[in-house]
Amino acid sequence: MALLNKELLKELGINLSDEDVELLSEHFDTTLRARVIEEIVQELSPEQASLLATMQSASDEELLNWLKSNVLDFNDIVSDEVDILLGELAENSESFNKG
Amino acid sequence: MPIEQLEHSNQAQDNSLSGEIMVTPELEMLRHNPVIDSSELFSARKMNSSEYPEGPNVKINLSTPIESAVSSRSDVEQDLMAVISLGESVALGVVKGKDSAGKEVSYVSLLNNDPEDNGGRARLIGVLSGDTPISIGRQKIEQLVGRKGCAPGVSGEHCTIDLKNGILSVQDEASLNGTTVFTNATKNTTVGLPNVRMWSQPSSETKQLLRPDDKNSDTMTLKTESNESPETSELAKDNEARYTDAQILGKSFRVRRAVQETGTQSIKAWQGLKAKVHNTIDAPGKIVKQFAYNRAKSSHERREARLKTATNMRLQQKRLIAVEKAKSKLEQRENILNSHTGRMNQRVSLVSENANRRRQEYIDDLKSRKQTALARKAVREQLRQDNATRRETRSILAEIPRYQLDRVGQIAILAETSRRLSTHSQTTESPTLSNRPEQEHAKNLELLLKQVLNETHESEDQE
Numbered sequence: 368m369a370l371l372n373k374e375l376l377k378e379l380g381i382n383l384s385d386e387d388v389e390l391l392s393e394h395f396d397t398t399l400r401a402r403v404i405e406e407i408v409q410e411l412s413p414e415q416a417s418l419l420a421t422m423q424s425a426s427d428e429e430l431l432n433w434l435k436s437n438v439l440d441f442n443d444i445v446s447d448e449v450d451i452l453l454g455e456l457a458e459n460s461e462s463f464n465k466g
Numbered sequence: 467m468p469i470e471q472l473e474h475s476n477q478a479q480d481n482s483l484s485g486e487i488m489v490t491p492e493l494e495m496l497r498h499n500p501v502i503d504s505s506e507l508f509s510a511r512k513m514n515s516s517e518y519p520e521g522p523n524v525k526i527n528l529s530t531p532i533e534s535a536v537s538s539r540s541d542v543e544q545d546l547m548a549v550i551s552l553g554e555s556v557a558l559g560v561v562k563g564k565d566s567a568g569k570e571v572s573y574v575s576l577l578n579n580d581p582e583d584n585g586g587r588a589r590l591i592g593v594l595s596g597d598t599p600i601s602i603g604r605q606k607i608e609q610l611v612g613r614k615g616c617a618p619g620v621s622g623e624h625c626t627i628d629l630k631n632g633i634l635s636v637q638d639e640a641s642l643n644g645t646t647v648f649t650n651a652t653k654n655t656t657v658g659l660p661n662v663r664m665w666s667q668p669s670s671e672t673k674q675l676l677r678p679d680d681k682n683s684d685t686m687t688l689k690t691e692s693n694e695s696p697e698t699s700e701l702a703k704d705n706e707a708r709y710t711d712a713q714i715l716g717k718s719f720r721v722r723r724a725v726q727e728t729g730t731q732s733i734k735a736w737q738g739l740k741a742k743v744h745n746t747i748d749a750p751g752k753i754v755k756q757f758a759y760n761r762a763k764s765s766h767e768r769r770e771a772r773l774k775t776a777t778n779m780r781l782q783q784k785r786l787i788a789v790e791k792a793k794s795k796l797e798q799r800e801n802i803l804n805s806h807t808g809r810m811n812q813r814v815s816l817v818s819e820n821a822n823r824r825r826q827e828y829i830d831d832l833k834s835r836k837q838t839a840l841a842r843k844a845v846r847e848q849l850r851q852d853n854a855t856r857r858e859t860r861s862i863l864a865e866i867p868r869y870q871l872d873r874v875g876q877i878a879i880l881a882e883t884s885r886r887l888s889t890h891s892q893t894t895e896s897p898t899l900s901n902r903p904e905q906e907h908a909k910n911l912e913l914l915l916k917q918v919l920n921e922t923h924e925s926e927d928q929e
Contacts, residue, residue, distance in 0.1 A: 370883045379832075380825045400875035406843070407874060409850055419874070420866045431877050440846065445882040447839035454836020457829040 370449065371395040371456070379460040399452050406444045407434065488581045489557045492661060496549055496648040502532070503651035507625075507638040522645075523637035528560070528629075530650040533662040541566040542673055544666040546659070548634055550627065551646040553619025555579040556607065558627070559588055559665035560634060563672035571675045572629050574600055575665055576607060578616055582809065585747055588665050593675055594629035601626045601639070619643045734821040741813040748810050755806050759799040766792040 371392045376383060383391065411419065415437050422430060435441050496502050507522040531545035548560040559575040575588035583589075589610055592600045602624050607617040621641040628635040638645045650657065666672070769789045776782035 370879065378825065378828055380822075380829075396879065399879055400872060403878050404871050404875040406846075407878065408871075410846075416866075423867070423870050427873075427877050430874065431881055434874065434878060441878070442882075443842060444846070445878045447842050449879075449882055450832075450835040450839035451843070454832050454839070457832035457836070460829060 370399070371453075379457055381460050395452065395456070399448060402448045402452070403445055406448060407438055407441070410438050410440070410444065488586065488664075489577050489579050490554055492577075492659070493549070493551050493554065493557060493646075493648075495659065496532070496657070499657055501650060501652050501657050502648050505636075505647040505649075507636065507645040507647065521637055521639065523635065524647055526634045526636075526647065526649050528562075528632055528634050528649065530653055531562070531656060532648065532650050533656045533659040535561075535662045535666045542669040542676070544669075544672060546662050546665045547572070547649070549648040549665070550625070550636055551648065552602065552617075552624050552641070553643040555618050556620050558591065558602065560594070560627070560629065561666050563667075563676060565673065565676050569676045571672070573667070573672075573675060574602075574627060575667060576610060577665060578607075578611065580616065582748065582751070582806070583611060583613075583616070585744075586664055588667070590667055590671065594627065596628070596630045599626045599628035599635075603639075733824065734817060737817040737820060741817050744813055745810045748806065752803075752806050752810065755799070755803045759796070759803045762792065762796040762799040766796045 373383070373385070373388045376388060376391075408416075418437075419433070422433060425433070438444065497504060505524045505526065507524060526548070528547040531547050532549065533546050535544045535546065543564045545562045545564075546559055547562050550558040550560065552558065556576070556578050559577060560572060561575055562570060562572045564570045572594040574591040574594060576591050577588045591602070591606075591610065594600065602620075603622050604617045604620045604624070605622065607620060608614055611617075619642075621639075621643070623639040624641045625639055625645045626635075626637045634647070634649075636645060636647050667675075766789070769785065769792045773782065773785040773789050776785050
């Protein structure tokens with residue numbers, strides 16, 4: 368399920384068509400993913416980066432566990448990036464309503 | 467029925483029909499009823515403290531009800547045991563509810579002079595549990611009703627009520643206008659109050675009070691509310707709306723709590739429903755007032771026309787007085803009608819005002835969270851600045867395929883999404899609202915997308 372959905376947008380007072388919601392949600396996810404990766408990468412040591420490079424065949428669960436145990440403040444990093452992006456959306460919601 | 471009582475009964479009915487007052491005629495009826503015993507507790511401020519060291523108070527054994535409110539459709543019996551008058555415009559009812567299993571609960575209800583308030587039915591103040599006396603004051607009443615000025619004559623700390631082993635204790639705290647307690651002085655006669663139902667709560671509510679768990683939680687809720695201080699009128703308006711949400715949905719406090727936990731859109735939908743229901747209830751009253759206004763208007767016009775045809779000075783003067791009188795009545799009716807219409811319109815406008823305020827609160831909350839997150843991110847960045855191994859790390863990571871890194875990000879976001887969804891139920895409960903065409907919004911969306919894309923490109927360029 369997408370983090371950004373129609374209900375959340377309505378809570379912010381943004382009423383969009385289904386297509387626009389899908390478009391915005393997709394863009395939201397892509398941007399968020401890029402920012403999260405950027406942050407996670409910066410937290411890795413060369414050894415951890417080498418190890419991550421060898422984990423291409425690992426399952427999602429294994430990868431998540433590895434990230435949680437190897438990336439310092441992993442939960443905070445992701446949560447902060449979500450908060451930052453949602454905050455940007457909230458700031459822009461005012462211009463939506465003015466428009 | 468004694469003539470005196472009959473006169474008061476007629477007077478009360480006239481007053482009810484005029485739609486202006488509700489409690490005063492009831493109190494008058496009780497005051498002049500031979501069956502009723504009234505205990506006048508004079509104002510604590512006026513009493514000599516040495517004469518009454520504990521302040522003016524009374525203890526009465528509640529054995530016979532003033533009147534019984536029995537519904538044939540419910541197995542709950544409700545007796546109005548006592549009426550406590552706080553001045554002439556506000557009164558409290560002490561009601562005992564009893565179910566078929568013999569369980570009993572006593573509660574205090576509030577009635578004021580506004581027949582529009584709560585649909586003309588008493589509001590629940592609290593349960594008399596025997597170990598926690600209930601204090602009544604102007605602020606508490608205004609908070610409960612959600613409107614300033616709804617408790618004329620009631621002092622800040624007016625009185626305290628307690629009920630233990632069937633003994634009602636009423637203490638006048640520091641009231642200016644005093645307190646009067648009305649009870650039935652006989653053993654087996656009821657008074658014959660025609661409007662006894664309005665003092666009690668609906669059977670469904672009383673049934674809830676009879677359940678021990680609900681009783682406690684409701685009492686707790688009321689206590690918490692009494693400690694809140696709705697200083698701003700906006701908060702008072704919101705409190706009124708939130709309270710009446712619960713009333714519309716069966717006066718269930720559990721529903722009210724659920725309302726508070728759901729999203730802005732759900733609350734807006736429920737408040738809209740509440741406003742519609744209340745306005746539907748008010749519609750006949752508006753028609754009656756409109757009719758009264760129209761009659762007063764035509765009467766005024768008729769008298770004005772007659773004034774023009776007056777032939778001599780004496781007749782002219784007489785008709786002028788009649789015109790003035792009709793004009794005064796017309797103005798009075800107009801004010802009543804405007805007040806009624808204004809109240810109905812205000813209900814509707816309050817719904818969108820409240821929704822906008824909640825939306826703004828949500829936006830402010832997200833902005834605030836963003837600032838906190840940025841601050842944390844800056845700290846992490848600061849800690850990383852001296853890390854000499856970053857370049858080496860980057861060179862290793864450059865060998866990892868992009869799809870693998872995307873997977874890392876996706877997993878991280880999924881984990882965060884599921885965490886947030888598990889703690890926030892609001893996104894699952896929002897009602898379906900109609901979508902309107904949003905061409906302007908689409909344009910803004912495009913701008914937003916461009917803005918975010920630019921940011922992404924900039925960060926990529928920096929890399």
